[in-house]
Amino acid sequence: MMKTAQQLDTADELLMYREEFLYPMQPNGEPYIYLCGNSLGLQPRNAKKYIMEELEDWEKFGVEGHFEARHPWLPYHEFVAEPLARLVGGKPDEVVAMNSLTVNLHLLMASFYRPTKKRYKIVIEGHAFPSDQYAVASQARFHGQHLGDLADPILEIFPSEGRSYVRTEDFVQFLEQHKDEVALVLIGGVNYLNGQFFDLPEICKKTHDIGAVFGVDLAHAAGNVVLKLHDWQVDFASWCSYKYLNSGPGGISGIFVHEKHHGLTEIPRFEGWWGHNKSTRFKMPSEFVPIDTAEAWQLSNPPIFQLAALRASLEIFDRATMPRLRKKSEQLTTFLWEHLQTLPKGFATIFTPEDVARRGSQLSLKIKDANREMVGALRHDGIICDFREPDIIRVAPAPLYNSFTDCALFVEGLKKYANG
Ligand SMILES: Cc1ncc(COP(=O)(O)O)c(C=O)c1O
Structure with missing residues (x-):
């Protein structure tokens, strides 16, 4: 051997x-022989250098670093949009680095989980990561306050008898069986426990056929498998970057919102100044005008040190492909x-x-x-x-x-x- x-x-x-x-x-x-990159990826050699550069520029420029830093902080998140888009198979306008994963799943569900009294169920995979289970259950409870009691809002799909993972045909059949009651399917692209890479295009297609929205948690998929979120018509996705993307503990998350959802005024969204139109943001208007890309979902100005570490890793992905x-x-x-x-x-x-x-x-x-x-x-x-x-x-x-x-x-x- x-x-x-x-x-x-x-x-x-x-x-x-x-x-x-x-x-x-x-x-x-x-x-050590390190076989734990699905939990926390290793430190890229350049991460320290890139973070140090930002510390030096902060020392040197103070607030002017937003414009004067070697990598100006004002547009810093834009530097990672293209490499992130390449990783998840999206357009640069469809991705943005922001917040943490569970926070983003909530923000995205605020927009894309639109339950009605009849169609309100959320499908997740059995043995989904607990944070996802808490997130979907609490979203259903939250909406239940307005819609009245939502009975059994979560539908978990488990492998059929004798199998250790869910076959695509079983998933498709499950969706057909619940076609009138599902509002959202939100699954891990790669399940954290058994490592199954779901057939995302097939499941996405069936989800749309039954009139529901398809979202993916890519915590274990980003930087691990080849993704084509745009072509597959995935509605939204989010991932963390501290696993296969090696951006360090608590590293910044990313989101994908398909361009078909951009610029629509009827989409509800929790708003913050960083999602506001860039040309008028600093005029400090009281009315929110969203950027007409995935950046509209941003709330706050982003953490530069985390983005610096992520840049170091994404450069390696771009070379390795x-x-x-x-x-x-x-x-x-x-x-x-x-x-x-x-x-x-x-x-x-x-x-x-x-x-x-x-x-x-x-x-x-x-x-x-x-x-x-x-x-x-x-x-x-x-x-x-x-x-x-x-x-x-x-x-x-x-x-x-x-x-x-x-x-x-x-x-x-x-x-x-x-x-x-
Ligand atoms: C599949 C999955 N979803 C969600 C999370 C939670 O991530 P965070 O603590 O960054 O919100 C994790 C963390 O490991 C995860 O593996």
């Missing part, structure tokens, strides 16, 4: 991008899948889709008698991965900074544990 891994690494045209990141160090001075990263990601998870089969029978059950097109850069394993100690033991052996109660390990080889050798060492580490 190790020899094959080394050969694959030698042939890997993206291997050099490993040098662009900083790795946590083990007590013995060796870098998503199609190449996706190809390597598929190879990495396939390699991992194959070699996990060499573990003692019954020790680890993979519950991520076997079809490589239906998963991102993550395999989720149900481990026999697993507990947190096991992840501690792996860490002791120089491997960082993620544990979810009660017995799940998620392993995420990020194609920008993980190698086939990393995957092989993870399998060796598990094997050591399995064999006691």
Whole structure:
């Protein structure tokens, strides 16, 4: 296994991008093997430099930095619009970096969840990330105050009997079954727990056929899989940038709003000055005039240090490019899948889709008698991965900074544990 891994690494045209990141160090001075980019991505080498530049410009220019800084703060969020648009398959006008993910999901639902007494249900995937569950439930409760009691507003879709993920045909059938009552479908593009990459174009199409709105949480999809939000006609999306996008803890989120929803006065929206028409914003008018792009959803002027860190990461994505990263990601998870089969029978059950097109850069394993100690033991052996109660390990080889050798060492580490 190790020899094959080394050969694959030698042939890997993206291997050099490993040098662009900083790795946590083990007590013995060796870098950890970091397989946790689905939780928090590693620090791009340039992140510190770019943040330092802003600190220096703040020192040098004070408030004038909004215009005089090397990267002026007034339009700073615009510097990331094009690279973000490339990542999610949108037009630059359709994306904007702002706030945090759950905040943005609420802001977007304020616009796009428009329940009526008859059509008010929200479809989410079973085992959606808890924050999404809280967000949709609280939105339904909030609207219920005006519409009267909304009975069972949340429809969760779970895998059918004997399966570990939801087949597209089952999803489509589920929507057909509930076609008169669904107002919104809001799913994770890649589910955080089992790593399933949903068939977004098919599900989006069916959602529109039944007269509902389609939104996506791309926390585990942005920078992980190839997305074409504009072409797929997705209504809205949001993502965080601290996972595969490596922008650092609590890094700035992004949103996508399809251009078909731009410039419409009938869309309700929570408003703030940063969403106001740029040419009159500083005349401080009392009436809000929205920018006629996704920027209309901005409320506040953005956090420059967070945007600086994100810039450092997006520059790497632009050089590596998503199609190449996706190809390597598929190879990495396939390699991992194959070699996990060499573990003692019954020790680890993979519950991520076997079809490589239906998963991102993550395999989720149900481990026999697993507990947190096991992840501690792996860490002791120089491997960082993620544990979810009660017995799940998620392993995420990020194609920008993980190698086939990393995957092989993870399998060796598990094997050591399995064999006691
Ligand atoms: C799928 C998903 N949705 C929402 C969140 C919450 O993100 P935030 O705390 O940035 O709002 C996370 C965080 O990991 C997530 O994985």
